[in-house]
Each structure stands twice: as C-alpha cells, then as structure tokens.
Amino acid sequence: MSYLAYLIGILLLGWASMPLFKKDSTWISLFMETEELENKKQRVYGNIADLEFDYAMGRLSESDFSAIRQSFVSEAGRVIQKIEDQKSPALMDRINQDLGKLGKKNSKQPKKQSCLNCGSENLPEAKFCMKCGKEL
Amino acid sequence: MADLGNILLFFLFPASVFTALTALVAGITKRRGLLEAARRGAYVAFGVTTLAVLALEYLLITSDFSIEYVASNTNLALPFFYKIVALWAGHNGSLLLWTWIITVFSAMVAYQNRHKNNDLMPYVIFIMAATMVFFSTLSFFISNPFDTLYQELGNQLQEFAVRDGRGLNPLLQHPAMVIHPPILFIGYVGTVVPFAFAIAALITGKLDSDWTHTTRRWALTTWGFLAAGIVLGGKWAYVELGWGGYWSWDPVENASLLPWLTATAYLHSVMIQERKGMLKVWNMSLVISTYLLAVFGTFLTRSGVVSSVHAFSNSGLGPAFAIFLTIATIFSFALLLYRRKLLKPDEEMQSLVSRESSFLFNNLLFLLATIAVLWGTLFPAISELFSGDQITVGPPWFNNIMIPIGLALLLLTGVGPLLAWRHTSVETMKRSFGWPILGSIILVGILVGFGIRDGWSLGSFAISMFVMWTIVVEFVKGARIRSRHSGENLFKAVYMLSRKNTRRYGGYIIHASMVVMFIGFTGNAFNSETRAEVGEGDFFNLGPYTFTATQIHHSENENYSAETLELKMSRNNRIITTLRPEKRYYYASEQPSTEVDIYSTMREDIYTVLSGMSNDGERVIVQVYRNPFVKMVWLGSFILVFGTLFAMLPNLRESKTKNAVKSAAQGSQ
The missing domain is CATH 2.60.98 (Tick-borne Encephalitis virus Glycoprotein; domain 1)
Incomplete structure (x- = not known):
C-alpha cells in the first residue's frame, strides 16, 4: 500500500515539473498608459450612469444634477482627448516624420569620392582608385 | 490505508514548496514554463490532499481504531452519517479539512486564470502556496490525523488498536454539524484569495482596479459563507447548548465575526475605489486584515490562548501560528508601506453629505466594531499577561458597545443608498427621508402605546422601519420609472431592474435581511x-x-x-x-x-x-x-444568502436599459 502512495506522489510531482524541461519562452508585461486611460473613461461613464439613475430616483436637485453632470462630462472629455491625442493623425504623421528622419540620419552614408584621374566612383574610405590605381 | 493517507499527506509538503518556489521564480523571470509548473504544482497539491482526505474518510467509516483520531472521535455504534462528518469533529481532522480547502481554492484560482493575469498569477499562486506550506507542515508534522495509537511494551513502543472508540462529542451529534464547520472554513479560507491578489498587485505594482475586479466574486462568496457559517453556528448553539440563546460573545464566535466585519467593510469601500479611485490603501488594509483575522481566528480556537466552549484543547500549535501571523502581518504591511505612493487617491472627498462620506462612516463603524470585538476577545489574555489572572469581559460589555454600533450601521444602510454621489442637498434629503421618518415615529408611538419602554428596542424598531421603508421605496420607485418607459408591469419591472444591476439590488436584499435579523436581535430585550x-x-x-x-x-x-x-x-x-x-x-x-x-x-x-x-x-x-x-434571525439569514447569490448573478445585458434610464432622466427634467 505504501509503495503505491510513494508512486502516486512521485509521478504527480514528476508531471508537475515536466514544463521545467520544455523549451521555454517568456511573456512580456506591458504597462499601458492607454489601458489606464481607458479604465478611467469607463469609470467616468459609470459615474454618469449612476448620477442619471440617482437623478431619476429623485435623489438630487436639477441644478445639482446638471452641474455635477457637466463636471463629469468635461472630465470624460479630457480623458477621451488624451486617448485621442495619442492616436491623432497629425501626431502619427509627426512621429512617422521623426522616425523617417531618424531612419535617414542613420542610413545617411558619407559621400562617395570620384577619382580625379579617370572619374570612376570609389568607396569613401578608399585610398586608391579601384580602376586606375591612382592615389585619391 | 493509514500509510497511504499519511504518505500522500506528506507529499503535500514538497508539492506546496515546489509550487511556491516555481511561482516565485516565474514571477521574477516571467518564464511561461515555470508558471505552468507552478500551476501543475497547485493541481498536484490538490490531488494528494484529496486522496489523503479520502483515506481518512475510509478509516473513519471502517472504524479503524488503531488510528488515534478515529478512536478519539468515533465509536462502533455511531450512525454512519456522523462517522463521515467526524472528519471535522476533532482538531487534527478539521485542520486537514482546512488544508484541503486551501488546496481546492489554489487549484481553482490557478485553473480560472490559466489564460489571463499572467503578471499577477505567479505571486497569487506563491502566496497561496506559502499558506499551504504552513498548513501542510502543521497537518503532517504536528497534528497528523493518521497518527497511530502506541503503547509501551518494556522499552519498545508498539502499535495497538482499541476495541471501541471514545465516540463523537454529543454536542456535535446534530445535523448542523454537517454543514456548519465546512461552511465556516470555506469562509475563513476563502479570504486567502483576495489577499493573494492584493499582495500580487502590491508586488507587481499593477495597482489599478484589476485585482478588485478579478476578486469581486471571491470576496462576495467568502463573505456569504462567513455570514452563513456564523448564523449556522448560532443556530447550533441555540438548539444544542441548551442555555436559551444563540450568541454569547464567546471568543470563538467572535473569532468568526472579526473577519466578517472587515470583509463587510471592504465590500462597501471597494465600491468607492471603483467609482472614485479613492481609499486604495484602506481597501488593501482591509483585505489584508480580513485574511490575518481569519488565520487569527483559527489560531484562537487551537492555541488555548483563550478558553471557550468551542475551542479545541491546547493543541501545541500556538507558537507556530504566532510566528506565521507575525511574518504575514509584517510582510503585508511593509509591502503596503513600500507601495503607498502608487496608491494615491485620484479624487478628493467633496461633501460631507454624500454617498462617499456615508461609505466612509460605514467603514469607521466597522473598524470600531472590529477593534471592540478584538479587544474584548483578547482581554482575558491581555489581563493575564499583566495581572496574572484571566479576566473575562462578559456579554454585557459587548452588548453595551456593539448595540449602538450595530444600530448606527443599520441606520446607515437606510441613509447611505438615498444619498447621491458627490453631494446631496437638504431639499432632496427632506424629500427622500420625510415619509420613512414619519413612518418610524408613528411606529414608535404605537409601540409605546403597547407598553414598550426600552429605549434601545424602540430605537431598533424605529430604525428597522425606516430602513425597510427606504429599501421598498428604492425597488418600487426604480420599477415605476422603468415601467413608464418600457411598458412592463411593475413585477416584471422590479425583476428586470434588479437583474440589470444585481450588485446594487442584491446589496439592498442583504440590507433588508439585516433589518429582519435586527428585529430578531431586538427580541432579546x-x-x-x-x-x-x-x-x-x-x-x-x-x-x-x-x-x-x-x-x-x-x-x-x-x-x-x-x-x-x-x-x-x-x-x-x-x-x-x-x-x-x-x-x-x-x-x-x-x-x-x-x-x-x-x-x-x-x-x-x-x-x-x-x-x-x-x-x-x-x-x-x-x-x-x-x-x-x-x-426572524434565521429567516433573515436565508434572505441574506439569497441576496448574496443574487448579487453574484451576472448583470442582464440589455441595450434598451441604459436608454430607458437615460430617457427617464431626461423625461423628468
């Protein structure tokens, strides 16, 4: 009986440790600002829904209702603006432009030099012409 | 079979150590393989413990009196049914049940989240596995239910079996015995899940509302089980102990009440966090305290620190529990302190008369109640420390403090939901509270007419009336507005209204159950x-x-x-x-x-x-x-369970609903 118990225990532990010996990969944890903004937006919407419910149930006066609602709506507006700003075409264009410039800067190659004797193009770092052998 | 059970129970120890370690390393390295191994470790822990429990059940049913636990808690003539439940009749067996429930919950949480919460899960599993390591140590090395009976023969120890066992404690031979301990244990152990998520959030710094969303159902379930367990305990005491009451502020009763108090506070204040982004540190503290108090309750019943009719005799687990509790407390609150900057509130409180502030008062009262009960429960131990004598504070002491707090809380259940978020003006308060207050005054008049003079009772009845009134108005008013726009009849409207916001209306049902129970409590006068x-x-x-x-x-x-x-x-x-x-x-x-x-x-x-x-x-x-x-107390508890289950139903999705409420709002403008 006790052998059976040892067998069960060891087999189960073996099964649990199997993933340790497999080819492994890692996950990347992303901390997204947009996600946080999205949560915030949902929260403001929830607040507005609650407020409307409270008003419908007669828990606050009309002036309070419209004032508070206005403040929530503008808060929602601010949050949405932030989200939109992050995805606006103008911003994207600018980012692409910047990236483009960055790309060019990186790929900008020093000028090739041409041989004064025969006119053929040579690599910038060359000291002698590939074709005629004259010093550059 | 005893060997089988014992060895399987032994395997829980390496399995939980394995789980804790792989989970911790998975969290640091973010390697999928390690997380998968940790998950499997949790399943294995569950598997071996389940088999060990089954083995003990087999021994109990077959009356194997060579096992000390079986011989001490059952006898041959004991009805079959009580042999099964004898698993949780004694100290060692019930500790095994505790341990088993943790492994069940760990496996469930690991399985539920196998495709999500990758960042949190390693630490969640780690915390749960660490708790498992502790309980497996107790269960196997200190209070092993598979221990056999020994006798000294000359210089040798020899195993022996008795002809018949000592039988189950007569007090435990009652049908409530079947459900009360497991239900309470589920409530106690369930607190580890929100705790594990909270700690994981603190460790990873992912402190937005993800963890509260993920654990909402767990927190509510735990709370419901704790409540049901407490009431069942009261019912059991009422029918079995024979002193005519159901609650005597006994240390063990208090021990179950403490985590319930903080859990109730949490269920309320978490709503402010979700709506307003406030009270984040506070909510963390509540979740942590609830877990610590649950462990503390288990410690109290098993350490012999305070004497109680329910407590197991001094089992030698006291120091182990004290060390575990100290480590857990220091670790959790140090972590909280370390992350306090990330837990800043998003908004500030704006008005004293608002839903937010009513939640705040509610929390203060629950905190006060927790401190009072904790103080009263520990007073014998504290007094022994200083004066050498155990001085017990009796029920009158508790009643003097808890009746006012209880009534204030009851009053808040009526007032809070009628206040609007942010700000409520005097005008609307008059409109909301006028009729209910008038109704309570009339009720008090009638009761005085019938010769009732006890101030607390009159207050309690008046508040009960007030709260019940406001709750009924909530349902009726909401349904009226709904039916005006959807054309449904009032009953259908009440149903649809509550199904589309089960949390709010489930909460109201629970409030109503509290009123019913308070009427029952007041009867004591x-x-x-x-x-x-x-x-x-x-x-x-x-x-x-x-x-x-x-x-x-x-x-x-x-x-x-x-x-x-x-x-x-x-x-x-x-x-x-x-x-x-x-x-x-x-x-x-x-x-x-x-x-x-x-x-x-x-x-x-x-x-x-x-x-x-x-x-x-x-x-x-x-x-x-x-x-x-x-x-009324028992009736109230049924309503409470119903309300809890209702609050756990998913909201009915219905696009028309939102429009209905919106147009209702516009219609009455």
Whole structure:
C-alpha cells in the first residue's frame, strides 16, 4: 500500500515539473498608459450612469444634477482627448516624420569620392582608385 | 490505508514548496514554463490532499481504531452519517479539512486564470502556496490525523488498536454539524484569495482596479459563507447548548465575526475605489486584515490562548501560528508601506453629505466594531499577561458597545443608498427621508402605546422601519420609472431592474435581511424564562401559557439512553402543542447531553430544556424560555444568502436599459 502512495506522489510531482524541461519562452508585461486611460473613461461613464439613475430616483436637485453632470462630462472629455491625442493623425504623421528622419540620419552614408584621374566612383574610405590605381 | 493517507499527506509538503518556489521564480523571470509548473504544482497539491482526505474518510467509516483520531472521535455504534462528518469533529481532522480547502481554492484560482493575469498569477499562486506550506507542515508534522495509537511494551513502543472508540462529542451529534464547520472554513479560507491578489498587485505594482475586479466574486462568496457559517453556528448553539440563546460573545464566535466585519467593510469601500479611485490603501488594509483575522481566528480556537466552549484543547500549535501571523502581518504591511505612493487617491472627498462620506462612516463603524470585538476577545489574555489572572469581559460589555454600533450601521444602510454621489442637498434629503421618518415615529408611538419602554428596542424598531421603508421605496420607485418607459408591469419591472444591476439590488436584499435579523436581535430585550420541578400531572405558567407535564419516560438505544418529558403547552385551555425535551447519556463518550424542544412561530419561540432529574427519579427539572422574534434571525439569514447569490448573478445585458434610464432622466427634467 505504501509503495503505491510513494508512486502516486512521485509521478504527480514528476508531471508537475515536466514544463521545467520544455523549451521555454517568456511573456512580456506591458504597462499601458492607454489601458489606464481607458479604465478611467469607463469609470467616468459609470459615474454618469449612476448620477442619471440617482437623478431619476429623485435623489438630487436639477441644478445639482446638471452641474455635477457637466463636471463629469468635461472630465470624460479630457480623458477621451488624451486617448485621442495619442492616436491623432497629425501626431502619427509627426512621429512617422521623426522616425523617417531618424531612419535617414542613420542610413545617411558619407559621400562617395570620384577619382580625379579617370572619374570612376570609389568607396569613401578608399585610398586608391579601384580602376586606375591612382592615389585619391 | 493509514500509510497511504499519511504518505500522500506528506507529499503535500514538497508539492506546496515546489509550487511556491516555481511561482516565485516565474514571477521574477516571467518564464511561461515555470508558471505552468507552478500551476501543475497547485493541481498536484490538490490531488494528494484529496486522496489523503479520502483515506481518512475510509478509516473513519471502517472504524479503524488503531488510528488515534478515529478512536478519539468515533465509536462502533455511531450512525454512519456522523462517522463521515467526524472528519471535522476533532482538531487534527478539521485542520486537514482546512488544508484541503486551501488546496481546492489554489487549484481553482490557478485553473480560472490559466489564460489571463499572467503578471499577477505567479505571486497569487506563491502566496497561496506559502499558506499551504504552513498548513501542510502543521497537518503532517504536528497534528497528523493518521497518527497511530502506541503503547509501551518494556522499552519498545508498539502499535495497538482499541476495541471501541471514545465516540463523537454529543454536542456535535446534530445535523448542523454537517454543514456548519465546512461552511465556516470555506469562509475563513476563502479570504486567502483576495489577499493573494492584493499582495500580487502590491508586488507587481499593477495597482489599478484589476485585482478588485478579478476578486469581486471571491470576496462576495467568502463573505456569504462567513455570514452563513456564523448564523449556522448560532443556530447550533441555540438548539444544542441548551442555555436559551444563540450568541454569547464567546471568543470563538467572535473569532468568526472579526473577519466578517472587515470583509463587510471592504465590500462597501471597494465600491468607492471603483467609482472614485479613492481609499486604495484602506481597501488593501482591509483585505489584508480580513485574511490575518481569519488565520487569527483559527489560531484562537487551537492555541488555548483563550478558553471557550468551542475551542479545541491546547493543541501545541500556538507558537507556530504566532510566528506565521507575525511574518504575514509584517510582510503585508511593509509591502503596503513600500507601495503607498502608487496608491494615491485620484479624487478628493467633496461633501460631507454624500454617498462617499456615508461609505466612509460605514467603514469607521466597522473598524470600531472590529477593534471592540478584538479587544474584548483578547482581554482575558491581555489581563493575564499583566495581572496574572484571566479576566473575562462578559456579554454585557459587548452588548453595551456593539448595540449602538450595530444600530448606527443599520441606520446607515437606510441613509447611505438615498444619498447621491458627490453631494446631496437638504431639499432632496427632506424629500427622500420625510415619509420613512414619519413612518418610524408613528411606529414608535404605537409601540409605546403597547407598553414598550426600552429605549434601545424602540430605537431598533424605529430604525428597522425606516430602513425597510427606504429599501421598498428604492425597488418600487426604480420599477415605476422603468415601467413608464418600457411598458412592463411593475413585477416584471422590479425583476428586470434588479437583474440589470444585481450588485446594487442584491446589496439592498442583504440590507433588508439585516433589518429582519435586527428585529430578531431586538427580541432579546423581551426574553422571559421560568424554571420548575415537575412530576407527572403537575403544571406551571409562563406568560399566557400553561405547561402540564403529562409523562416522563425512559428509553435506550445502542448509542445513548434518554429521559424524555412530555410537556403539554396550552393557552386559555386550548392545547397548542406537546413539547418533548430530552436528557441523553451517551455511552461511548460517557457524556450527558440535553436535547431541547422548541415550539417556534414568527412571533416567538417557546424553548424547553430538561435540565435534570430529582433524586428519586420521579420528578424532573424543566426550564422554559419565551424568546420573541428568534425566527426572524434565521429567516433573515436565508434572505441574506439569497441576496448574496443574487448579487453574484451576472448583470442582464440589455441595450434598451441604459436608454430607458437615460430617457427617464431626461423625461423628468
């Protein structure tokens, strides 16, 4: 009986440790600002829904209702603006432009030099012409 | 079979250590393989513990009296059913049950989140596995239920078996025994899940509302089980202990109340976090405290620190628990302190008269209640430390403090939901509160007219009336607005309204259940009792009732012998019922036990106890209690469970609903 118990225990532990010996990969944890903004937006919407419910149930006066609602709506507006700003075409264009410039800067190659004797193009770092052998 | 169980239980230790380590490393390295291994580790822990529990059940059912636990908690004549539940009758077995429930929850959480919360899960599993390591150590090395009986033969220890066991404690031979301990344990152990997520959020710094969303159902379930467990404990004490009441502020009762108080506070304040982004540190502290208090409750019952009718005798686990609690407390609060900057509130409180502030008052009151109960429970131990004597604070002390706090909380359940978020003006308050207040005043007038003068009771009835009124108005008003726009009839509208926001309306149902229970508690102020020595044919009175002893008879079965009194209860010469209180003597445990008989109506309970025999055996001493409204407590607990289940239903999705509410808002503009 006790052998059976040892067998069960060891087999189960073996099964649990199997993933340790497999080819492994890692996950990347992303901390997204947009996600946080999205949560915030949902929260403001929830607040507005609650407020409307409270008003419908007669828990606050009309002036309070419209004032508070206005403040929530503008808060929602601010949050949405932030989200939109992050995805606006103008911003994207600018980012692409910047990236483009960055790309060019990186790929900008020093000028090739041409041989004064025969006119053929040579690599910038060359000291002698590939074709005629004259010093550059 | 004992070997099998013992070895499997042993394997829980390496399995939980393996799980904790792989989970921790998975969290640091973010490697999928490690997380998968940790998850499997949790399943394995569950598997081996389940098999160990089954092995112990087998030993109990087959009455293997070479096992100390089986011999101490069962006997041959014990009904089959009680042999099964004897698993949680003793200290070692119930500790195994505790351990098993943790492994069940760990496996469930690991499985539920296998495709999500990758960042949190390693630490969640780590925390749960760390708790498992602790309990597996206790369960295997210190309080092992598979220990065999030994006797000294010369210089050698030899295993032996007794012919018959000592039997189950007679107090435990009651149907509530089947469900009360497991339900309470589920409540206790369940607190580890929100705790694990909270700590994981603190460790990873992912402190947005993800963890509260993920654990919402767990927190609510745990809370419901704790509440149900507490009430069942009360019911058990009421019918089994035979002193006429259901709650005596006993340390073990208090121990179950403490985590419930903080959990209730949390369920309320978490709503502010979700709506306003406030109270984040506070909510964390509540979740942590709830877990610590749950462990503390387990510690209290098993350490011999305080004496109680329910407590297991000093089991030698005290130091182990004290160390675990200290480490957990320091670790959690240090982590909280470390992350306090990330837990800044998004908004500030704007008005003293608002839903937010009512939640805040609610939390302050719950905190006060927790501190008071904790202080009163620990006072014997504290006084022993300083004066050398255990000074116990009795029920009057608790009642003096807890009745005002309880009533204030009850009042808040009526006031809070009627206040709007952010700000409520005096004008709207008059409109919301006018009628309910008037209703309560009229009720008080009527009650005074009937001769009730007790201030606390009048206050309690008035507040109950007020709260019930506001709750009914909530449902009716909401349904009216809904039916105006959807064309549904009122009943359909109430149903649809509550199904589309189960959390809000489930909450109201629970509030209503509290009112019903408070009416039951208030009944205590009007209890009366009498005691009489009667022979066959004698009679006595209590209130309007006459009790006549018609017969005293003796009976026997293989488990116990019993004396039964037949007591005819009548009013104005009209027979109402016959009550049969019993005194039993259990052979195996050599213990007496009283079996009360109760005539229960919504108005009152007539509770009879056969407390003893006269010396000649011809006459018996009978005690009769008249307890008003006790049934309301049990009824309230059913409503509470219903409300909890209702709050857990997913919201009915319906696009029209939002529009209906919107147009309602616009319509009344």
